[in-house]
């Protein structure tokens with residue numbers, strides 16, 4: 001972290017970015033850092049390969065430059081990649097990976113990127129917590145904008161302080177942020193209870209087709225590209241559907257299959273106590289211990305079959321060890 005603090009203090013120009021299809025933690029981390037660096041008088045851009053989800057609306061989201069065609073000119077700027085490794089920034093990765101001035105801050109265990117200004121800590125609940133610590137070290141004063149951004153990131157990655165990654169310290173940081181005028185009820189509603197009619201109907205369809213195996217310990221949902229088309233929903237902004245599979249009381253591993261485009265299936269895993277990150281990495285994916293995913297090429301039926309057979313073996317192995 002010291003090398004990162006020095007790199008920030010010693011330079012003036014920064015481009016902040018995060019993973020494709022940004023979530024509340026990546027958005028909150030980017031904006032919290034953006035407002036903090038502006039306070040220090042730095043010149044700063046926030047860029048993303050994809051727009052923020054439509055249900056989110058908090059101060060600063062409109063400052064994010066959405067660049068579906070990639071980043072053309074990075075000049076002398078330092079690139080700060082948050083909440084993922086540089087290769088997961090979508091189309092932006094093409095340009096930014098050529099830079100030798102990359103700062104990477106992340107809490108994903110599988111992040112394999114390493115340089116002198118990389119800081120990865122998989123015990124952190126959210127990248128927003130890591131940005132909070134960084135801003136404190138830089139002497140930044142918390143403002144309503146910074147606090148709102150970081151709060152949204154923490155709330156997003158802890159499921160509203162419900163997941164196992166929430167600690168007493170997480171709550172203390174959130175409490176401190178709330179003292180700076182965060183409209184927490186609005187943020188929580190935006191993240192957890194603000195869906196389009198189309199999404200709700202898709203959810204109804206997904207729930208009525210919920211499947212299970214191994215006496216209900218494995219529960220999954222399958223949505224084809226056609227399903228998303230039929231309900232008028234974007235497959236890329238529906239990752240939270242997996243939470244509903246996880247709610248089944250017998251479920252040990254919950255899986256969501258989304259055919260994001262014909263021939264490409266995004267697979268999401270959740271568990272309350274089994275290391276699904278290890279299962280995801282068997283399939284070329286990654287993530288956290290209790291929340292992970294993979295992107296797999298193939299027809300939906302094929303991918304479902306492959307993943308379920310791996311998941312059955314994995315669950316049997318883990319439960320008998």
Ligand SMILES: [Mn+2]
Pocket residue numbers: 025026083107126127157
């Ligand atoms: Mn995160």
